[in-house]
Amino acid sequence: MELGPGDTSGNTLRAVLGLIPRKRPAQLPALGFEQAGVRVDREHLAAYGKVCGFRLRDELPPTYPHVLAFPLAMRFMTLPQFPFPVIGLVHIANSITVRGPVDAGAVLDFSLGTRDLRPHARGTQFDLHVSARVDGAEVWASTSTYLSRSAQAGGRHDRTEWEAPAATAVWRVPARVGTDYAAVSGDRNPIHTSRVGARLFGFPRTIAHGMWSKARCLAALEGRLPAAYTVDVQFKQPIVLPATVNFAYGNGQFEIFGKRPHLAGQVTPA
Template sequence: MAHVVLDAMPGAAGLYAKALAPARRPDVAAGLADTTVRLAGHRCTVAEVAAYNSVCGFVLADELPATWLHVLTFPLQLTLMTASDFPLAPAGMVHVSNVMTQHRPALITEAFDLVVRAENLRPHRRGVLVDLVGEVRVRDELVWQGRSVYLNRQAKLAPNPEPGPAPKAQGDGSGTDVGASDVHLATAGLWRLPADLGRRYAAVSGDVNPIHLNPLAAKAFGFPRAIAHGMWTHARMLAALQARLPDSYAVSVEFAKPVLLPSTVSFSVAEQPDGFEASLANRAGDKTHATLTLTT
């Protein structure tokens, strides 16, 4: 196994510029290189966490949102995906699902050791899926784990699966409802999302993917206008539950249909014996953007 050891948090803007530049990639059939990207001793500032919380709806506290720890690992994901030995072009990758486990609250005063790796390259009826797995430790204690599933629509990997509905936990961003459940969800709020939400989230997260920032860039990748970040959706849904979150939990979100900006969306939730079920839909409630399952 190869280890890429960083001495500082890389800038996402430069990595996106690298991702958009034409580059020769190894054959996807050859699989993934056995590589990890690591950064030790990273510390957050109160100002950057406060700015993130403001955009996503969290109340500022000593305990960091679980989705903020994804933000910390995301530049390491980009470092891995823009490396010359990564077989999938990062440009145009679609984030289809995300799973996180918070083992205990991470504190804003702590120093974090971050590590990211890629695994589970596999065919999908619309292209190729890959998992980017992150871990956050405080000294030797594992406090957070995350798994982001991305779809590359340009690549192909044999054998192709039989056509059919997408499996649970692997939405494809095509608009098909995923994670459907018999649980009755009560509407808990209508959220008006401004046209500049993508730019605001990019400013606090470092995720400057142009499909979220510019309608012309979004159209180049097949969207009618700029779309909200999937991880903003995840964070905003989790923030709506912040006051009721336990110290340790697992949360999964499946992204079904992109949220076009600007728009109005409906948040619905139901408390379960072991956690929560929630969804984000369009205002009419007939098109699901994302579903969330949280278990304790």
């Protein structure tokens, strides 16, 4: 089975219908999803690389399996027994472990499940875990942490003290990044693609996808990453589009920032 940018249309409709108020369960579904035989569409891979800044190679970018698994994740999070509407969830952290280079011609088998429903200062958070295997061996794994905000919660952003590092690069992020990444990722959340939709969720304009910003950082580090590693990021303040942001990297740590931090990450050899 080949997965590409058009595989989430039904999931998008279910996500919108999920905004209709209804009684929801209080716990995460005690089940998982699996999808076997996933092959890479080379044209889609090239389009993804262009949007995120990766070079065209026969090796999958470290964030690309996240995109391949996104239709499966959307199917899972739009289940009737899922406790939160998927539109409105905030992606606050992501950890990816790359066990080694993954050839673009490999056939991948994905498994997915949720865990660790727990309180957060601004609502409730949980983890979505995805694993990719080739010939039965895990080659890639990811844990995404999502926040469901409570109406009674406080402000949206972390306002702790922060000192800007020395920038190693300055990036101009055009307004089209939201729609371009939506096209290659299948994540068409209106906060990324529609100024009206963004305003409905409290943003002055569209914002960049968090996973685009992580991918852009790792694209900037191509050739400097170990063969096997874990890369953890926390998504801070959103990048409101268009934007000019700074990138800093040193000692395995990296950051995107403006007047305040947008993303903070760390690479650890596995």
